[in-house]
Amino acid sequence: MFDLRIENGTVVTPEKSERTNIYVLDGKIAQLTDEVLEAKEVIDASGKLIFPGFIDPHVHSRDGGATHKEDFFHSTRAAALGGLTSLIEMPNAVPAVTDAERFKAQKANLESKAYIDFAMWALCLGRLNNDDLQELDELGVAAYKFFWGYAINKSNYNLVYNYEKGDPNVIPPLGDGEIYTIFEHVAKTGKPLAIHAENADVISELTSRLKVEDYENEYEALLACRPSVCEETVVKTGISFAKATGAHLHILHMSAKESVDLLKEAKEQGINVTGETCPHYLNLTNKDFLRVGTKIKGYPPVRYQADQDRLWEGVEQGIIDSIGSDHAPHTAEEKTGSLFKIPSGMCCIQTIVPLMINAVSQGKITANQLAAVLSENTAKLYGLYPRKGSVLVGTDADFTIVDMDLEKTIHMEDMYSISKVTAFDGFQVKGFPVQTIVRGRTVMKDGKLTCEQESNGEFIPA
Template sequence: MKWDLKIINGNVVDHGQVKRADIFVKDGKVGAVTDGKLEEDAVTVLDAAGKYVMPGLIDTHVHSRDPGPTYKEDFAHSTRAAAAGGITSVFEMPNTTPPVNNAENFELQKQNLQQKAYVDFGLWGICLGPLNLDQIGALNEKGVIGFKFFWGYAVHKETYQLMYNYKPGMENVIPPFNDGDVYEMMEEVSKTGKLFAVHAENNDLIQKLTTRVENEGGRTYEDLIAGRPNLAELLTVNSGIEMAKATGVRFHVLHVSSAEAVESVRKAQADGYPVTVETCPHYLFLSKEDYQEIGPKMKVYPPVKYEKDQHAIWEAMVDGTISHVCSDHAPHTEEEKDGDLWSIPAGMCGVESMAPLMLNAVNEDRISISDFVRLMAEEPARLFGIYPQKGSLQVGTDADITIVDMDQEMVIKREELHSKSKVTAFDGFAVKGVPTETIVRGKIIMQDGKITGEQGSGELVKPEAEEGQVQL
């Protein structure tokens, strides 16, 4: 037999182990992983001597704004950026125009993204309280990767878009949903067995404190944090945990930013409740102290906070409280991010720089290479029900593979990013450890920083296989 691809001489990282092995690929699947020699030829041979070969990396939190304000970003650009950053699958967030709030819009979004994707993708469904409670079951049947709820956010009556700067009394706006609505959403999502993932900030507290700070003339980054303190995240996390206990839903905290929220999740996990949490590179590598140098580019919600929070998040990531790391890729234009701290939007690019930042942490001995694979591939796949088809190198699974050179150095440069908008807080960061090849279902889509894949080659990922089963 002639293989389509073989990767030789690499250090293969999988299942918490590192071993010298060769990987053989046929028809988009892993055909063999062996530390012996197979004599068969291959159409393409990659020599990974001195490099690490691992399951394809997964970014579970991406906002490509497509359809929607695509002048900021679109799915072709975001998935090119993903490929450049060693990512083989992305999960697209549902707050698009229209949102993924029913079965019809799921199909429209699937068709829209399929023709643009460079990597594989999953689709989040959105929870809009009474507006689409009766659509949760249908979205589940269609194959959403999970359900997202923007806790505390108002919604535009016509477009269902989130109102980030909501004030009571605004016209044509549906106010934030109450706790009774949240409870009903959790009940409905619990029937699907999928994640109920929340942006966790208490809107009532934020509105009160932000108004107070603004009225007092606060304009600094410290004032921004004062308006969106750790308490705002903690209150929502605690409410969610208690409701999850009552409903049985799998409760997931998105982009955790505070020591207090991490500790609350840790306690719930110790008590045996199905509560999980993710974090992002900006909470790991930045703190309030960086704002003076970086400026408004690092504004995100929840805000990057204090060094004590950063340290607590690192500890929780290493000890397994935090399940995985994702980018929260949410681009805006340079013009939009250049203004008053209160009025500029929150968010920045992240899908391309995430892996290099985390690999640099491996080189600094903050995590091991096996930890990196656990956080960036294996655990995301397990959490979302797509393991071992994704997130592993088991024979018979998708040949999604990322190859990294731990000795290669580079400087992250905004102008070299593949996203449409280039805003990043990590411009100028020097890193050691770089993805050199990205392989999706056996096809090399990035090699040595150059995109070699084709637009439209990515496929929809559905959480159909139970853990331990492989669908061929």
């Protein structure tokens, strides 16, 4: 007898959509068939779409170091409520994931709180930890993150947004030579080197001569300091380094139309480059600042309608491989004030799936394309496939069941995260996740968490 039968739903993968019954045994997919076989539990998915479990590869849970904003207990439960079955946790916690010892400590910390399954990033610091990258690979990190153009706190390796040159407590942004050596070292692992692409020198120069009063509003002034050329120049250099070293370059949170064009050209040349964008770049533009205010601030910034249109083309055409939330919450107090002083980032792990389902309802992408960018592509990119991101016999029984007819309004107070500040408060969506299943166990049903265990999730080695 099987543990679970999911019947009468339409299974959606990147390749096809078909009616079939799914049978689960011991947390794995055991059989896919039209036959009706005996099972201890039955889920009737009539009229629903069944996706391979959705994965968010870009999550900052602030655990540890800033748990007044968020922690892994809350972020993973928010993820389940939003229809995610797995996530990949970013490395810039305190302590940062920079070597084997810190990786093991953070893995244990996250395992004690995880509600869904998770993988982990490692942080690249250049010569400070180039020699640690191979061991981190062997421990199962999914990918390596490099904050191109950012200064780093010398004591805890967290990002420093504003600093005085010569500050002994700050590691200044790395030069291209040292960045090139990072590419060389990561290339040896075969895993992705993902970059935050912003040119710090250009931003610094433009900011130094800025007069906010010359612009229509503060957000237009912010965009003037961080124009798309800041992203474009770093993407160009990154592609050149990837071509020269053989490293797999992954461009995170693409915000500019030029980046889509560069990614397309690089792929056509056979360079090992992939790309990600986020729901805020796909659903917001500079015009939304007047409506949502400072909640819109992120780095790189939300740009113009032309950028959003090209990003959607990139997703629809398969140029952009993956969608990540870039969940990075801050408190309401922290997000209040001048755009030039408040931190960047927002609460968005619980909204990534509904916003992308809504895009299917709007006809921007198909359900099959959604299965690619939120599941299969992401799992393949980060070395988690086929255990994750597939509907194949022998793989983890992770599913997101979606009601495409369900209409909802996103409310900030419904966010499970500690800090609930989101630019999508009041946003209306059609299509919504109604059941989240991790390794055969329902962890969310009809908007309610269904598991009582403190820790339900497992670490997924890549």
